[in-house]
Amino acid sequence: xxxxxxxxxxxxxxxxxxxxxxxxxxxxxxxxxxxxxxxxxxxxxxxxxxxxxxxxxxxxxxxxxxxxxxxxxxxxxxxxxxxxxxxxxxxxxxxxxxxxxxxxxxxxxxxxxxxxxxxxxxxxxxxxxxxxxxxxxxxxxxxxxxxxxxxxxxxxxxxxxxxxxxxxxxxxxxxxxxxxxxxxxxxxxxxxxxxxxxxxxxxxxxxxxxxxxxxxxxxxxxxxxxxxxxxxxxxxxxxxxxxxxxxxxxxxxxxxxxxxxxxxxxxxxxxxxxxxxxxxxxxxxxxxxxxxxxxxxxxxxxxxxxxxxxxxxxxxxxxxxxxxxxxxxxxxxxxxxxxxxxxxxxxxxxxxxxxxxxxxxxxxxxxxxxxxxxxxxxxxxxxxxxxxxxxxxxxxxxxxxxxxxxxxxxxxx
Numbered sequence: 001x002x003x004x005x006x007x008x009x010x011x012x013x014x015x016x017x018x019x020x021x022x023x024x025x026x027x028x029x030x031x032x033x034x035x036x037x038x039x040x041x042x043x044x045x046x047x048x049x050x051x052x053x054x055x056x057x058x059x060x061x062x063x064x065x066x067x068x069x070x071x072x073x074x075x076x077x078x079x080x081x082x083x084x085x086x087x088x089x090x091x092x093x094x095x096x097x098x099x100x101x102x103x104x105x106x107x108x109x110x111x112x113x114x115x116x117x118x119x120x121x122x123x124x125x126x127x128x129x130x131x132x133x134x135x136x137x138x139x140x141x142x143x144x145x146x147x148x149x150x151x152x153x154x155x156x157x158x159x160x161x162x163x164x165x166x167x168x169x170x171x172x173x174x175x176x177x178x179x180x181x182x183x184x185x186x187x188x189x190x191x192x193x194x195x196x197x198x199x200x201x202x203x204x205x206x207x208x209x210x211x212x213x214x215x216x217x218x219x220x221x222x223x224x225x226x227x228x229x230x231x232x233x234x235x236x237x238x239x240x241x242x243x244x245x246x247x248x249x250x251x252x253x254x255x256x257x258x259x260x261x262x263x264x265x266x267x268x269x270x271x272x273x274x275x276x277x278x279x280x281x282x283x284x285x286x287x288x289x290x291x292x293x294x295x296x297x298x299x300x301x302x303x304x305x306x307x308x309x310x311x312x313x314x315x316x317x318x319x320x321x322x323x324x325x326x327x328x329x330x331x332x333x334x335x336x337x338x339x340x341x342x343x344x345x346x347x348x349x350x351x352x353x354x355x356x357x358x359x360x361x362x363x364x365x366x367x368x369x370x371x372x373x374x375x376x377x378x379x380x381x382x383x384x385x386x387x388x389x390x391x392x393x394x395x396x397x398x399x400x401x402x403x404x405x406x407x408x409x410x411x412x413x
Contacts, residue, residue, distance in 0.1 A: 027155045028116035030206040032257045033311045034366035038391035043349045047091035050384040059372040059384045062113040063365035069118055070372055071109040072384045079105040082122045091386030114154030121152035128160050153202040167192040173230030190232045203255040210260050212251040220247040223264050241283050249305055256311035260285045265305045278302040282340045296340050303329050310364045317369045319360040331360045331373045349387045353377040
């Protein structure tokens with residue numbers, strides 16, 4: 001009887017085991033910043049990207065060789081939906097706007113980019129959905145029915161917070177080989193951390209990921225980092241990124257080919273200007289570093305708790321929201337070198353039209369930065385706007401149609 005059972009297990013494993021000769025494909029190469037300097041940045045005109053009847057919020061952007069891919073949340077019908085479009089270097093749409101399938105209220109779009117594809121994920125109610133844009137997926141793939149606070153990255157990576165406060169992670173490197181019937185079974189996600197976790201973000205080196213998030217700490221919140229390999233193994237201990245007391249939130253992270261840069265905000269209202277209530281910090285962490293090699297409070301404050309960072313060959317570009325005199329807010333931009341030192345002056349990206357701005361996102365495509373944000377200059381609701389931060393010297397910048405009018409708002413289709 002025992003022998004029969006052992007034989008049965010053997011044949012069952014043989015039938016379900018890996019397909020003969022199957023080999024895991026190598027991961028696609030990460031997208032690294034191209035060579036080039038940005039000695040004299042200049043902001044281009046504010047170009048309107050969206051034309052929704054209601055609110056357009058939560059923009060995300062990744063750089064492409066000929067422009068950018070922009071995603072956001074649009075209130076197009078009964079519920080908010082996630083939409084996306086390709087734009088050229090000046091922010092002019094060059095594709096049909098793609099509205100992804102939905103069942104309920106969508107939020108938190110997140111973009112990942114590698115040398116093979118664009119990866120987008122979002123929440124449809126509590127359901128985590130994902131689409132490979134360049135593979136023309138007909139329907140989104142569901143990774144979790146109970147998720148909040150998500151991020152996505154290259155090589156099919158997704159991280160999300162699920163009850164009761166677990167940070168979960170999966171990527172394509174965790175997929176098993178096809179079985180003898182050619183099936184690939186989705187692996188169980190890895191538990192990266194537990195606790196009061198919010199706002200995860202990730203960066204990818206091509207061999208492992210670095211996840212950052214804000215977690216509960218004594219007297220407030222702190223920023224931490226954990227490395228995870230492409231096959232889903234935790235690599236090294238958790239790294240404490242922030243040291244400042246108080247409420248540190250909404251970290252962003254990027255990889256420049258040699259080290260990670262993390263930026264975040266720390267709530268700190270000042271008596272002189274209560275509107276500028278967020279300090280901004282940047283930390284630089286070596287590829288295998290157990291602690292930041294440098295942590296700096298930047299020499300400006302913001303009026304919103306969100307920032308965005310993008311790498312270039314010799315430094316970084318950072319975008320944030322600050323107050324505008326005499327009233328309102330604006331999106332600002334500044335360059336930093338590889339040691340986190342400020343370069344040049346603060347650049348105002350938005351013109352003087354918007355009353356309020358929110359959620360800036362920035363990407364670098366080799367010769368310019370693209371910045372997107374949510375903008376309430378129209379009474380009908382917030383829209384997504386774009387500005388190109390040119391890095392060419394004055395007089396040598398590529399021609400831009402500065403007089404181009406943004407498209408009129410659609411009323412009904």
